[in-house]
Amino acid sequence: MASETREKRTTGWVVVETLRNYGVDTVFGIPGTHNLEFYRPLTALGVRPVTTRHEQGAGYAADGWSLQTGKPGVVITTSGPGLLNALSAAATAYCESRPMIVLSPGPARGHEFADAGTLHETKDQLGAASAIVEWGRRVESAEEAVEAVHDAFALFATGRPRPVYLEVPLDLLEEETSLPAGALAARPAPQPASPDAERIAEAARLLAGAGDPVILAGGGSRGASAGLRALAERLGAPVVTTLNAKGVLDERHPLSLGANLRLAAARNRARDADVLLVVGSKLGEAELWVEKLEARGAVIRIDVLESQLDKNQPAAVGIVAHAATALAALTDALGAGEPAGGARDARVGETLDAVAAECRELSAVNTDLADAIAAALPAEAIVATDSSQIAYWGLLNRLRVASPNSTPYMATYATLGYGLPAAIGSRIAEPARPVFAVVGDGALMFSLQEFMTVVEQRLDLTVIVVDNGGYAEIKQNEVDAGIAPIAVDLAQPDWAALAAAFGGTGHRAHSADELAEAVATAGDAGGLHVIHLPQSAFTK
Numbered sequence: 305m306a307s308e309t310r311e312k313r314t315t316g317w318v319v320v321e322t323l324r325n326y327g328v329d330t331v332f333g334i335p336g337t338h339n340l341e342f343y344r345p346l347t348a349l350g351v352r353p354v355t356t357r358h359e360q361g362a363g364y365a366a367d368g369w370s371l372q373t374g375k376p377g378v379v380i381t382t383s384g385p386g387l388l389n390a391l392s393a394a395a396t397a398y399c400e401s402r403p404m405i406v407l408s409p410g411p412a413r414g415h416e417f418a419d420a421g422t423l424h425e426t427k428d429q430l431g432a433a434s435a436i437v438e439w440g441r442r443v444e445s446a447e448e449a450v451e452a453v454h455d456a457f458a459l460f461a462t463g464r465p466r467p468v469y470l471e472v473p474l475d476l477l478e479e480e481t482s483l484p485a486g487a488l489a490a491r492p493a494p495q496p497a498s499p500d501a502e503r504i505a506e507a508a509r510l511l512a513g514a515g516d517p518v519i520l521a522g523g524g525s526r527g528a529s530a531g532l533r534a535l536a537e538r539l540g541a542p543v544v545t546t547l548n549a550k551g552v553l554d555e556r557h558p559l560s561l562g563a564n565l566r567l568a569a570a571r572n573r574a575r576d577a578d579v580l581l582v583v584g585s586k587l588g589e590a591e592l593w594v595e596k597l598e599a600r601g602a603v604i605r606i607d608v609l610e611s612q613l614d615k616n617q618p619a620a621v622g623i624v625a626h627a628a629t630a631l632a633a634l635t636d637a638l639g640a641g642e643p644a645g646g647a648r649d650a651r652v653g654e655t656l657d658a659v660a661a662e663c664r665e666l667s668a669v670n671t672d673l674a675d676a677i678a679a680a681l682p683a684e685a686i687v688a689t690d691s692s693q694i695a696y697w698g699l700l701n702r703l704r705v706a707s708p709n710s711t712p713y714m715a716t717y718a719t720l721g722y723g724l725p726a727a728i729g730s731r732i733a734e735p736a737r738p739v740f741a742v743v744g745d746g747a748l749m750f751s752l753q754e755f756m757t758v759v760e761q762r763l764d765l766t767v768i769v770v771d772n773g774g775y776a777e778i779k780q781n782e783v784d785a786g787i788a789p790i791a792v793d794l795a796q797p798d799w800a801a802l803a804a805a806f807g808g809t810g811h812r813a814h815s816a817d818e819l820a821e822a823v824a825t826a827g828d829a830g831g832l833h834v835i836h837l838p839q840s841a842f843t844k
Contacts, residue, residue, distance in 0.1 A: 524584015
């Protein structure tokens, strides 16, 4: 007969309790021999554990959950292999500037670098994690462990929200502590700094005198939708976003150029503006698809870090502040006035027409598929994607969304295996919205074990797998490089039957009408649904 569990208040317990005090009610990971003290308090504290079938999936699910809640995703790993499995997800959060806390046990105090053959022994797991995240800490007391959690939340509130790693030595993790409740209480978030008044005034002067201003919004603008819209409407300025900021302005708004920065028509619109306002973006190659933007007009940049203000594009005026604070200050400085329109509004439509033509030129079949998928999906859907052609050469350009974080994606790290677990985390965080994963066949093979997580967690989630026969882009890269295609044409499972084997329902769709019918059926029935969509069926 199993012994009864008791409230043994260990260091693991107080770490989790501190997280709970900050509003974290869900954690992702896999229980292991060494991390049990992180799991002991979950039931008592009302924290939902989501056991994925791979630690990488735990990290991506935590990221999807974080995007919907605004709280850091928390990943619990065991020492050694569990932690290392999760580091791709931590690297993704780092590149995309998203908050995440990775918890792991480490070697007992005094046993670091022992090379003694202990279970899960790793040469330097703190060093491995620290090389990936914003900061990694190995703590030496319960007080230090709790303080590290507080420091993480202070970072997320005031700085660039990147992942952190907390390593608790195994003996300390299991050690009982008498830390008082007050030490574990959530601390008020530090107030964000006010932007420099002179820089705001200079930026407002430039914008007021602009004949053709454009706003370029990056991931740092995701919490500033209202302020971004107010300023855009005051200026009559079109807004183009990165993929990480997709939906920060409703993409059906007459000033929205969508998340089309990667396409020349929209990118050149930003480049040629006489005043370009960049909000929360490092203007990296992965979002631009060119090395540099090379803006021709005056550039105003808003970022939470001074170090970002001239990165990849020098700024005439750099404003250090959170996006919402700076945008509100700019709108106030501009004062009341009638928004510009007319010719500017017409140019938005012209640019979007050019974007559509460019999409078709890049890949007509992916554009047709994307249009069919977008038409089949509910307007309020959350659609997680992968680094698949159907995403970056189609759906993310053709699908229009009304709010940020509606399309979980990772434009810079561009990993495979992200879409399905990110959809899982999103669904857990937002049970009122329909959730889909739209991924390529090659990408889905990286995470299909998470079908079982969907079923076990009793989630309603539909996966649309676009089958182009393998790694189609890499195949084209080989051809372009003069290499006969090798190792890129992949054997395919029976996707519909595979879904059934996991306890879900499989569908095969060979037309837009069949796709729409399958999506509707999945929505009515609930549970796990997998829709196999052969790209060949849309090739004309």
